[in-house]
Amino acid sequence: MKRVNFAEFGGPDVLRLVDAEEPHAGPGQVRVAVRAAGVNPHDWRVREGQFQQVHPIELPTGIGLDAAGVVDEVGEGVEGVAAGDHVFGEGSDTYAEFAVLSAWARMPEGLTFEEAAGYPSVVETALRIISQVGVRPGQTLLASGASGGVGSAVLQLARERGITVIGTAGAANLDYLRGLGALATTYGEGWVERVRQLGRVDAALDLAGSGVIRELVELTGDPHKVVSIADLSAPDHGVRFSGVAGSMPDALVEAVDLISRGKLHIPVEKTYPLADASAAHIDSQAGHTRGRRVIVV
Incomplete structure (x- = not known):
């Protein structure tokens, strides 16, 4: 099978499409013929070696x-799923023709493979950090850099919980944030004062x-x-860096429920073939994403 590999830490150019042995499902796992793989900032941070001291x-x-x-x-030991089922979830080495998943759920009706691949990590992350930051219904949460996948999920999950969200993004994405129910303003010079004009901030996510x-x-x-998910220097300021995932099965259950009820939608901004994984990483690192970037197999 074909799989994206890297043999050294570095920039997007270290990614290679190679022939690899097919993985097989172990106890408590399923193997899927991959149709789409979500591109997460976590992926290129791993590629750069940022987590080597913590998770070598x-x-x-x-x-x-x-x-x-x-x-x-x-x-x-796996029950409730069979060959031929369409699922989405989390596993390892998913930029490949076949991958093993350790957590999964059946895809909600009407969702494409490309859309489904964009949900697992961002929904788990959004649920986790909303909980960790301690924001309550009736309070206001500031999401800095809110137009990407996690931000899109945060805005909608917070709205469902009765939390007001102020989101910052580039000017081109402000209407997108407002469409998700957020108060929105641009980042850049003077952004703190612009946020203050929108209301009191009870908690904030970087x-x-x-x-x-x-x-x-x-x-x-x-x-x-x-709480930050993106700035490794956050602890220097007494701020929590949230990098340890919570329960993916629980996140997938909530994602399926919200998607099925029309309460959660994360658009796919761009898709890439497996051979162009490096281009997907370049675009992901550049930011300014509206929704998700996905590799199509």
């Missing part, structure tokens, strides 16, 4: 966490890692009311 990996290795596809192998931790603490008045 051996090279060469595959890449990718999220996928949607057709089940073709069911591991020992989703883009654009060097705004100090200002988020200033706006909330408490570093414990700020």
Whole structure:
């Protein structure tokens, strides 16, 4: 089978499409014929070696966490799913023709493989950080860098919980944020004052890692009311960096429910063939995404 690999840490050019042995489903796992794989910032952070001190990996290795596809192998002890089922979820080395998933759910009716591949990690992340930042119904949450996949999920999940969200993004994405129910303003010079004009901030999320931790603490008045998923220097400011995933099965259950009820939709901004994984990483790292980027197999 074909799989995207890298044999050294570095830029997008280290990614290679190679021939690899097919993986097989172990106990509690399923294997899918991958139809689409979500592109996450986590992927290129791994490629750069940013997590080596915390979670070391051996090279060469595959890449990718999220996928949607057709089940073709069911591991020992797995019930409720069979070959031929269309599922989405999280596994390992998902930029490939076949991948093993450790958490999955049946795809909601009407969802394409490309759309489905964009949900798992961003919904889990959004649920986790909304909980960790301690924001409650009736309060206001600031999402810095809100137009990407996690931001899109945060805005909709918070809205369902009765939380007001202020989102910052580039000028071209403000109407998109407003369409998801957020108050919106641009980042850049003077953004703190623009946020203050929109309302009091009870808690804040740094989703883009654009060097705004100090200002988020200033706006909330408490570093414990700020969580970052993108700035590794956050702990230097007393701010929590959230990098350890919570329950993916629970996140998928909630995602299926919200998608099925029309309460959650994350658009796919762009798709890439498997051979162009490096281009997907270049675009992901450049930011300014509206929704998700997905590799199509």
